[in-house]
Amino acid sequence: MLTRLGTTPGVPSRVPLVNTSPDHVDSREDLAAFIRALRRNHTEEGHSWENADLASFLEALAAWVDDADGWYSNAGRRLPVSGNWSFFARALQAATTYE
Secondary structure, eight states: OEEEOOOOOOOOOOEEEEOOOOOOOSHHHHHHHHHHHHHHHHHHHHHOOOOHHHHHHHHHHHHHTTTTHHHHTTTTTOOOSSSOOOHHHHHHHHTTTTO
């Protein structure tokens, strides 16, 4: 099923369609599959992304992380406290050189 990443039901979004929801990412393998789905979507639909180039994507990512508590609050959810922030940061950094 195609869903919009990070959406709230009934709220319009310009977020790209992917093959899974972030709510279904429960493992490292799920995260890798989710990232690959985003990559495929960018290849096919990147022209319609609000932040299609790397610089604006990374800036938007940082801005969203800064305001994640607001997004979760607006969606009627609690910001997860169990996230491994250093794992995600290490993955982003490693992607600059990993082949």
